[in-house]
Amino acid sequence: MKDSIEKKQSQRQSALRQLGIWTAIWVASQALVVFGGLLVWPDSNLIKIGTLLLNVVLGLKMILANRHLFKKLDELERLLQLEALAWTLGLSMVVGLAYSTLDIINLIPFDAEISYLVMFMGITYSISLIINKKRFE
Amino acid sequence: MKNKIRDLRSTKGWTQEDLAKAIGVSRQTINAIEKGKFDPSLPTAFRIANLFEETIEGIFEYREED
Known part of the structure; x- marks a missing residue:
């Protein structure tokens, strides 16, 4: 039983770390969409849409990481x-x-x-x- | 729901942190259960009872007003 509890705690730490990583990546992608779209590629709608889609996908990954952590609480x-x-x-x-x-x-x-x-x-x-x-x- | 977890834990010389680790919950959860502010789930109640080698009814006292 002790092993399974320790395993559970380690899985929980890992889930928390994953959520932190995905949140940081999502926030960075938000900055990329806004500042990139305004300052770096203001004339390319294709890149704007591409980065926005990437931002949404990363946001979904963050939500899944949060759900994963929720299960470990x-x-x-x-x-x-x-x-x-x-x-x-x-x-x-x-x-x-x-x-x-x-x-x-x-x-x-x-x-x-x-x-x-x-x-x-x-x-x-x-x-x-x-x-x-x-x-x- | 009243319980005698604090007494059983003290007898063993364990801290809330020790018990929390043994049961697989947070220290805050043990504290809330001990104070009767939170009723544990059945699996957690069984884990606690097994750990102290007691029955669930031997540890927890249920009254209708709870």
Whole structure:
């Protein structure tokens, strides 16, 4: 039993490392798409589409790595993640649509950018996770 | 759900970290189970019971209000 537990812990470390690597690669590819498209190949739509497709594929790999790590978590950790994800999904939908509506009905003087929603999701997820962890301490 | 994991663990001289490693969960999970804030799954409850050579009912006390 000890061997299988040690194996499980080592698989978990490996899954965490893989997620870190795929996240870093995906972020780098995002930078490649944006800065490459604006500064290096502004006239080549073919390269723009190619790098964008690469970015999406790498994003999918990152999602799969996250799913793989999720399977390696223990029952409490899964519950914490699930609750944080539920809050993030729910609040992002409600707040995101409200924010978009502000733009549609001209209550804000600027465009409702998706980057703000992504930031909101990251902050919501982090805060939810911290609160949930405190609850079970 | 109440349990006597903390007492059994202390008898053996183990830390939460030791028990967590032996069971294959995180230290936070052991802490939450000991404090009754989180009810373990059946496989985890069996692993704990087997480790302490007790029955599940000998370690965990279930009451309807839990």
